Amino acid sequence: MYEKSIELLNKAAADELSAVHQYMYFHFHCDDQGFDLLAGLFRKTAIEEMMHVEKLAERILFLKGDVNMKLAEESKQV
Numbered sequence: 724m725y726e727k728s729i730e731l732l733n734k735a736a737a738d739e740l741s742a743v744h745q746y747m748y749f750h751f752h753c754d755d756q757g758f759d760l761l762a763g764l765f766r767k768t769a770i771e772e773m774m775h776v777e778k779l780a781e782r783i784l785f786l787k788g789d790v791n792m793k794l795a796e797e798s799k800q801v
């Protein structure tokens with residue numbers, strides 16, 4: 724009944740998961756190079772993106788769908 728909504732929510736979750744990965748990547752590298760303030764900002768932003776994934780997942784489950792935890796690039800290949 725809500726298949727299209729669940730599909731779109733999963734696409735949004737995939738984009739958010741990709742954002743988490745990207746922000747964490749930059750967090751690691753900035754931290755490694757001593758850019759502590761910037762590293763902290765990337766980490767904080769990654770956590771915010773994770774909260775977005777959580778909200779999307781809650782909505783998907785509310786609609787009785789399953790949460791696809793693939794990244795945006797992976798989900799395009801399906």
Ligand SMILES: [Fe+2]
Binds near residue numbers: 739742771772775
């Ligand atoms: Fe987001």
